[in-house]
Amino acid sequence: MGLFSNIFKKKQPLLPLADLASLKNDIHSHLIPGVDDGAHTMSDSLEMLKVFQESGYKKVITTPHIMSDYYRNTPEIINAGLADLKKEIKSKGIDIEIEAAAEYNVEPDFEEIIKNDNVLTFGGSNKYVLIELSFFSEPKRLNETIWALNNKGYSPVLAHVERYEYWHNDLDKITEMMNRGVKLQLNIGSLTGAYGPGIKKVANWLVDEKIVDLVGTDCHHLKHLDLLQLARKLPKFHELIAQEQLLNSTL
Numbered sequence: 001m002g003l004f005s006n007i008f009k010k011k012q013p014l015l016p017l018a019d020l021a022s023l024k025n026d027i028h029s030h031l032i033p034g035v036d037d038g039a040h041t042m043s044d045s046l047e048m049l050k051v052f053q054e055s056g057y058k059k060v061i062t063t064p065h066i067m068s069d070y071y072r073n074t075p076e077i078i079n080a081g082l083a084d085l086k087k088e089i090k091s092k093g094i095d096i097e098i099e100a101a102a103e104y105n106v107e108p109d110f111e112e113i114i115k116n117d118n119v120l121t122f123g124g125s126n127k128y129v130l131i132e133l134s135f136f137s138e139p140k141r142l143n144e145t146i147w148a149l150n151n152k153g154y155s156p157v158l159a160h161v162e163r164y165e166y167w168h169n170d171l172d173k174i175t176e177m178m179n180r181g182v183k184l185q186l187n188i189g190s191l192t193g194a195y196g197p198g199i200k201k202v203a204n205w206l207v208d209e210k211i212v213d214l215v216g217t218d219c220h221h222l223k224h225l226d227l228l229q230l231a232r233k234l235p236k237f238h239e240l241i242a243q244e245q246l247l248n249s250t251l
């Protein structure tokens with residue numbers, strides 16, 4: 001992956017691997033085989049889950065894409081994939097819990113899903129819903145969609161909030177999201193610079209401001225877990241997982 005090619009060569013002051021026991025749960029990944037651009041096969045999934053377990057995670061809440069143009073997943077498809085994966089985890093003796101929700105693209109079809117109350121959530125009665133935005137421009141009906149979610153008692157969680165470059169010169173947009181009741185999710189890999197220096201800068205800012213509600217690996221393949229191991233040595237990551245507002249361990 002070109003995306004990650006230079007990251008491991010850069011010199012950064014590194015600490016010993018952070019203990020993930022305080023984090024406990026990952027809340028953003030693509031581990032159900034064959035349903036999106038994450039794991040292709042069952043053996044991909046199992047290999048990744050082994051690394052999650054060895055890294056200290058107790059539970060993974062995996063979140064396949066639901067996006068009308070590319071990934072027309074439904075709760076039925078995702079739950080069937082989860083059941084198959086659970087069986088394999090058990091038969092291979094991998095000691096990790098797994099649940100599934102989804103990563104919803106904010107688009108007109110999603111508003112229909114909300115209307116029909118057919119939304120996959122995580123965090124029990126908190127009813128967290130992971131949403132993502134286009135990387136090119138802010139969706140026209142973003143505020144209406146957030147309002148619709150809140151109105152139905154869901155709690156929207158904005159996936160990788162640091163990756164929307166059209167907000168980088170206007171960080172008030174991010175505080176506006178918080179004021180609308182949106183929880184903010186940071187990709188752990190963003191702290192390494194893997195997604196670019198601008199994204200790293202905003203990721204660091206989110207940590208400095210203590211406004212990250214949830215962190216996730218957004219793991220699609222094993223390379224993302226290499227980023228996790230690198231991030232675990234960064235002072236900024238150590239700082240982040242000690243912050244009190246983080247919700248990962250409560251799920």
Ligand SMILES: [Fe+2]
Pocket residue numbers: 028029030103159218
């Ligand atoms: Fe994702």
